[in-house]
Amino acid sequence: MTNLFVLQLLNGVQLGVLLFLISAGLTLVFGIMDVINLAHGVLYMVGAYLIATFAAATGSFWWGLLLTLPAAVVVGLVIEAVVMRRLYARSHLDQVLATFGLVMMANEAVKMIWGTSPLSVPMPEILSGSVPLMGPLKYPVYRIAIIVAGLAVALGLFVMVNYTRVGMLLRAGASNRDTVSALGVDINRLFAIVFTLGATLACLAGALVAPILSVDTGMGESVLILTFVVVVIGGIGSIKGAFLGALLVAVVDTVGGVFGPILLRSVLDPSAAGQAGRVLAPMLVYILMAVILFARPAGLFGKTA
Amino acid sequence: MTDMTDATRVTAAATRPALSGRVKAALTLFVLFALMPPLASALNDPFYVLIGTRILAYAIAALALDLILGFGAMVSFGHAAYLGLGTYAVAILSGFGINDLLVQILAATAMSAVFAAVTGAISLRTRGVYFIMITLAFGQMAFFFFISLSAYGGDDGVALASRSTLLGMEVLKTDFGLYYTTLVMLIGLFFLCHRITKSRFGRVLTGIRENPTRMEAIGFAPFRYQLTAFVISGCITAMAGVVLANQAQFVSPAFMSWHKSGELIVMVVLGGPGTLAGPIAGAVAALLLEEWLGALSEHWKLFFGLFLVLMVLFSPNGITGLLKKLGFGEKQK
Numbered sequence: 192m193t194n195l196f197v198l199q200l201l202n203g204v205q206l207g208v209l210l211f212l213i214s215a216g217l218t219l220v221f222g223i224m225d226v227i228n229l230a231h232g233v234l235y236m237v238g239a240y241l242i243a244t245f246a247a248a249t250g251s252f253w254w255g256l257l258l259t260l261p262a263a264v265v266v267g268l269v270i271e272a273v274v275m276r277r278l279y280a281r282s283h284l285d286q287v288l289a290t291f292g293l294v295m296m297a298n299e300a301v302k303m304i305w306g307t308s309p310l311s312v313p314m315p316e317i318l319s320g321s322v323p324l325m326g327p328l329k330y331p332v333y334r335i336a337i338i339v340a341g342l343a344v345a346l347g348l349f350v351m352v353n354y355t356r357v358g359m360l361l362r363a364g365a366s367n368r369d370t371v372s373a374l375g376v377d378i379n380r381l382f383a384i385v386f387t388l389g390a391t392l393a394c395l396a397g398a399l400v401a402p403i404l405s406v407d408t409g410m411g412e413s414v415l416i417l418t419f420v421v422v423v424i425g426g427i428g429s430i431k432g433a434f435l436g437a438l439l440v441a442v443v444d445t446v447g448g449v450f451g452p453i454l455l456r457s458v459l460d461p462s463a464a465g466q467a468g469r470v471l472a473p474m475l476v477y478i479l480m481a482v483i484l485f486a487r488p489a490g491l492f493g494k495t496a
Numbered sequence: 497m498t499d500m501t502d503a504t505r506v507t508a509a510a511t512r513p514a515l516s517g518r519v520k521a522a523l524t525l526f527v528l529f530a531l532m533p534p535l536a537s538a539l540n541d542p543f544y545v546l547i548g549t550r551i552l553a554y555a556i557a558a559l560a561l562d563l564i565l566g567f568g569a570m571v572s573f574g575h576a577a578y579l580g581l582g583t584y585a586v587a588i589l590s591g592f593g594i595n596d597l598l599v600q601i602l603a604a605t606a607m608s609a610v611f612a613a614v615t616g617a618i619s620l621r622t623r624g625v626y627f628i629m630i631t632l633a634f635g636q637m638a639f640f641f642f643i644s645l646s647a648y649g650g651d652d653g654v655a656l657a658s659r660s661t662l663l664g665m666e667v668l669k670t671d672f673g674l675y676y677t678t679l680v681m682l683i684g685l686f687f688l689c690h691r692i693t694k695s696r697f698g699r700v701l702t703g704i705r706e707n708p709t710r711m712e713a714i715g716f717a718p719f720r721y722q723l724t725a726f727v728i729s730g731c732i733t734a735m736a737g738v739v740l741a742n743q744a745q746f747v748s749p750a751f752m753s754w755h756k757s758g759e760l761i762v763m764v765v766l767g768g769p770g771t772l773a774g775p776i777a778g779a780v781a782a783l784l785l786e787e788w789l790g791a792l793s794e795h796w797k798l799f800f801g802l803f804l805v806l807m808v809l810f811s812p813n814g815i816t817g818l819l820k821k822l823g824f825g826e827k828q829k
Binding site: 221225227229274277278281283284285287288289291292293294295296297298299300302303412416419420422423427466469470472473474477478480481484485488489 | 565571573615618621622624625626628629630632633634636637640641643644645646754755758761762765769795797798800801802803804805807808809
């Protein structure tokens with residue numbers, strides 16, 4: 192039982208780290224630009240497809256990753272310049288519609304380019320296999336690598352946001368856009384940087400997860416909604432909130448999915464518990480969100496409106 | 497509910513002699529809808545009647561969404577959940593041998609009212625981007641609930657053995673019967689929504705849309721009005737779901753996917769939010785565009801998405817703005 196718990200906890204942390212990479216960009220885009228971007232999940236999907244292509248072409252995961260990152264920056268810059276830039280001053284409804292259109296286009300384009308059958312990405316040789324943790328418990332090296340890489344990026348973001356000039360502008364932009372602009376900062380350039388940074392992080396998350404998932408067109412969608420939950424729970428514009436929110440959501444989702452039914456079995460008879468558990472497990476995250484919002488409408492670290 | 501009795505009195509006092517342009521537009525649409533099935537059978541293509549029923553059902557849903565999106569500025573991105581609740585009300589009741597349309601509508605409305613009241617109460621504590629994302633998340637919650645509900649086929653859904661009856665009569669058995677029943681529902685619901693928006697309640701709702709602080713200052717609690725509108729809208733959307741279950745004779749979580757919620761918003765915006773007749777036309781336009789693009793290419797979603805992006809980028813006020821620019825449509829204050 193303890194082993195299972197530790198295993199699920201680690202899986203939860205691994206998912207949480209990925210969710211954080213995706214949410215960080217989204218929360219900044221929301222917080223600084225006040226733009227709702229439904230196409231953020233698409234970027235995660237594109238990251239996975241890019242690494243699948245580059246890894247297949249070069250025969251190496253590492254070259255694939257190295258090529259995916261600049262490609263992600265290009266994708267981010269292009270989407271920002273062609274579509275997002277024209278949406279900043281528009282209503283949320285317009286932003287919803289345009290980015291919803293982008294989602295439809297991107298999903299269909301991916302199907303046309305890569306086909307409908309899922310792709311797989313080979314795991315790098317050096318990170319395959321698993322390590323013993325405690326007792327008979329083993330854990331895949333690759334998942335540990337994801338956790339380490341994600342935490343490293345989180346640390347890098349933390350340093351950037353808190354100790355660099357760009358970070359200072361980001362924080363200032365998130366709390367008061369107009370004043371930043373009035374003080375002579377080129378707000379359009381700042382927006383482009385923020386969006387491209389977010390897009391690159393989402394692509395990176397997709398690339399990192401590609402070897403342990405099948406890469407298909409639906410992958411961006413489920414993640415998008417979870418990311419929204421993370422951003423709402425953490426508070427819009429807060430990187431710290433996104434980090435804690437991502438870990439909370441992911442751990443509740445994975446651990447709750449396994450232990451919810453086990454807990455229910457102690458109060459209900461097994462068949463009823465099984466049924467109830469299966470139905471309740473996927474809803475746990477949303478119930479968590481509802482409870483947190485009920486107590487704190489602006490999220491854990493959000494500005495109170 | 498003393499508000500409502502007041503409301504009827506106010507409307508009665510404010511009865512205007514002539515029909516407004518929007519009601520005229522809606523009546524024109526209804527006449528066209530009524531003429532469609534005979535035309536389809538004259539063209540020897542009765543399949544159009546079934547497509548037409550689908551369009552009418554979505555028109556009901558778009559009308560319902562307009563009530564909160566257009567008149568209350570609440571962009572709900574989870575309205576597909578109510579469509580789905582309507583379809584599942586049909587499936588669940590038929591499991592108990594109950595097939596009457598009125599009972600199904602009653603059950604669908606009751607389920608939706610509870611779901612809308614609970615999720616609406618939480619979502620309405622927030623606004624703007626938060627509201628959009630939270631309604632989307634609750635919509636997905638309902639979606640996952642029905643996916644894991646193995647008693648009703650889970651992900652695969654469940655086929656319905658027969659169409660509903662109406663007071664024991666098999667009116668809906670033929671495609672014509674279903675079509676005209678749906679049309680009657682749409683007309684009735686349009687006038688209901690029209691009355692609601694013209695009532696005191698509707699005026700308060702519009703006032704809150706324009707300036708919530710001022711409305712609160714003169715003594716209206718926005719939350720109560722918004723939540724009531726949210727619940728009404730959810731209930732009407734569920735009725736559209738009941739029709740869709742009959743039209744497809746099949747129920748699955750696909751009706752609840754967030755893409756459906758997005759399409760409903762597209763219909764409302766395409767037709768012009770806050771006009772009631774507009775979203776009905778928007779539903780027709782969006783679904784016909786889908787059918788047409790679908791016939792042209794299997795990759796129709798690419799073009800539909802492109803259409804949405806271009807529409808937003810190049811027509812700042814949506815299709816209504818475009819029409820206004822070209823000299824059509826009513827002037828808004």
